[in-house]
């Protein structure tokens with residue numbers, strides 16, 4: 001019994017008596033934070049239009065608010081968190097990953113047959129220079145393949 005509970009009660013009642021800040025007062029303190037661009041790698045900022053946007057959703061031509069661009073004058077981090085979890089955004093992330101895989105597969109396929117394509121082009125060049133008809137191209141390539149296989 002040292003009087004502390006009574007003091008606590010007085011403190012909490014003072015806090016309750018503080019007026020709640022109105023929405024426009026809270027919004028006035030909002031601004032785009034630099035750290036958001038590290039936390040949300042997909043976030044972009046259009047200085048001219050004062051818009052926040054999602055780079056991925058724009059690239060994948062989605063129709064959501066962040067694909068169009070959201071007013072950056074009263075930004076809320078919660079909106080960014082919600083967008084990051086949205087189905088539209090997750091689909092954009094998946095689309096970009098698939099595009100990257102496709103590009104890698106196409107590059108690997110090209111690298112795998114680059115030698116054969118170069119050999120065909122070189123053969124056609126020699127045929128053209130020597131006046132050898134193009135209908136002789138296939139047998140010449142077959143001969144080259146045979147020669148490569150025996151060495």
Ligand SMILES: [Zn+2]
Pocket residue numbers: 042054055056057066083088089092
């Ligand atoms: Zn997005």
